[in-house]
Amino acid sequence: MAETGQRGGPGLTASGPAVRATDLRVVRGGRRGTLALDGVSLTVPTGALVGVLGPSGSGKSTLLRAVVGVQMITSGSIEVLGRPAGSADLRRRLGYVTQAPSVYGDLTVVRNLRYLGAVVGAPASDVSRVLAEVDLVDCADRRVDTLSGGQRSRVSLAAALLGTPELLVLDEPTVGLDPVLRRDLWDLFGRLRERGTTLLVSSHVMDEATRCDRLLLLRDGRVIADDTLPGLLARTGTSDADAAFLALVEDEPAAGRGGAR
Numbered sequence: 419m420a421e422t423g424q425r426g427g428p429g430l431t432a433s434g435p436a437v438r439a440t441d442l443r444v445v446r447g448g449r450r451g452t453l454a455l456d457g458v459s460l461t462v463p464t465g466a467l468v469g470v471l472g473p474s475g476s477g478k479s480t481l482l483r484a485v486v487g488v489q490m491i492t493s494g495s496i497e498v499l500g501r502p503a504g505s506a507d508l509r510r511r512l513g514y515v516t517q518a519p520s521v522y523g524d525l526t527v528v529r530n531l532r533y534l535g536a537v538v539g540a541p542a543s544d545v546s547r548v549l550a551e552v553d554l555v556d557c558a559d560r561r562v563d564t565l566s567g568g569q570r571s572r573v574s575l576a577a578a579l580l581g582t583p584e585l586l587v588l589d590e591p592t593v594g595l596d597p598v599l600r601r602d603l604w605d606l607f608g609r610l611r612e613r614g615t616t617l618l619v620s621s622h623v624m625d626e627a628t629r630c631d632r633l634l635l636l637r638d639g640r641v642i643a644d645d646t647l648p649g650l651l652a653r654t655g656t657s658d659a660d661a662a663f664l665a666l667v668e669d670e671p672a673a674g675r676g677g678a679r
């Protein structure tokens with residue numbers, strides 16, 4: 419992993435949150451770049467399914483990159499599973515699915531999973547387990563580049579499940595999927611949460627908020643809400659996440675983000 423910006427610092431207790439960020443600032447694109455995260459403080463409770471929601475460019479991917487330890491941090495701190503983000507010993511405890519394909523198109527599904535499982539030191543039996551979890555058993559012997567977009571994204575997810583990570587970080591996993599596949603994927607996230615996995619899932623589709631235990635709403639690199647959906651609706655007097663987001667935006671003037679400050 420490149421660009422790791424964390425070092426040292428005390429760990430969290432075993433019973434602490436899965437993720438704790440304090441006053442996190444990230445400038446992307448060099449010194450005169452964009453302030454992608456602007457003083458973000460948050461916690462992700464262990465065992466929760468937390469949605470990171472916000473419009474395009476609000477900082478979702480940057481926040482997830484900071485959690486998995488591949489994002490240089492300008493200031494502040496972020497701890498994951500009791501360790502500074504980016505610590506080498508976290509690699510096997512985290513699963514990360516980016517928006518870009520992370521599997522080999524010219525290999526079959528099962529060969530991808532065997533190879534990637536060996537890389538993370540997962541037991542061989544994990545391959546059939548994760549294939550069943552993402553419902554791809556029937557596609558096991560097909561080359562990945564012959565699969566549909568939805569099937570391919572499930573192969574990436576299966577790869578992230580190898581080794582049974584404690585924390586899954588998924589960057590817009592449902593983008594481009596039809597409503598049935600989106601529902602199936604959120605059902606799977608719910609099952610993973612039930613067996614104790616903590617999930618941090620980004621989306622710009624506000625109605626996916628209904629599937630989350632907690633929501634982090636981002637706008638212009640800032641957290642404008644860190645709450646449950648019922649808490650958010652009660653606080654804003656609205657009836658859905660879209661309306662709640664708009665109500666919060668009206669309350670909070672834009673940060674005027676542009677160049678780094």
Ligand SMILES: Nc1ncnc2c1ncn2[C@@H]1O[C@H](COP(=O)(O)OP(=O)(O)OP(=O)(O)O)[C@@H](O)[C@H]1O
Nearest residue numbers: 446447451452454473474475476477478479480622
């Ligand atoms: N490599 C980069 N160099 C410079 N600026 C960047 C870079 N990547 C992202 N940014 C900027 O950082 C800000 C946050 O981007 P980020 O990708 O985290 O947002 P996002 O909410 O994930 O967006 P999307 O939903 O479109 O993926 C944006 O203003 C974006 O233009």
